[in-house]
Amino acid sequence: MTITVTERNGVTILSLGSERLDAHNSEMVKDELKRRFAAGAKKVLVDLGAVSFIDSSGLGALVSGFKSAMAGKGRLSLSGLQAQVHSMFELTRLNRVFDVFPTVEEALSSFAER
């Protein structure tokens, strides 16, 4: 999977370039998030707009990223959840853990407000 990294208004945006986020590629996302927060990033957004399928490993990688954010006193938000991805967040109640935004722009506005 390709992870495209961009910086906008002090926010690191990781755009995941795969239709599936599962046990085959979730470790890559987990490691990337861990590395970003360890390097001092405080505001990170994972854009899942291209992801149409997520499994428990993918969810686990994002939870791990959330914990990395907490450890580094940073913040991790998500954007662009497609229907299947959103339903998996609801099924596992992780929608109560993450700040989830429909679009990158809305997520960036939220970062700017805080």
Add this chain to the structure above:
Amino acid sequence: MGNKLIELDIRVPNQTRYLGLIGRIGKELARELSRENGESETLAQHLNVVLTEAMSNAIRHAHEGDPDKTVHISISIADDELRIRVYDHGQGFDLSSLPEGEPQELEAGGRGIYIIRCLMDTVVYRRSKEYNVLEMWKKLR
């Protein structure tokens, strides 16, 4: 009238790169069934997830990631009931030892079996000397 008998017997290398293939097979099978039963796209999503989780479980926990091993999956539909079996030849695990409720929110792992239990009607894991099998059923109506 019940569904005609459909049986799929799949063997793929014990590698996560094949998770997508197995998930897509589940999705396409559900779409095929929906032409007869009027099931929604939801079933396609559910089978994609369940097969991915079950195979991932076999690869990582039972076969310990050994790429030379094979994962054997059997899917059958008869009398409006779907049955999925995922065989492994590893140490196996005790399904009853896993909590039935929601996993802890901030635990990175432990959601795979929970998700399968949510999406299927019955989930059983049987261990024997020759092999172990994760067996799952779902009524299609």
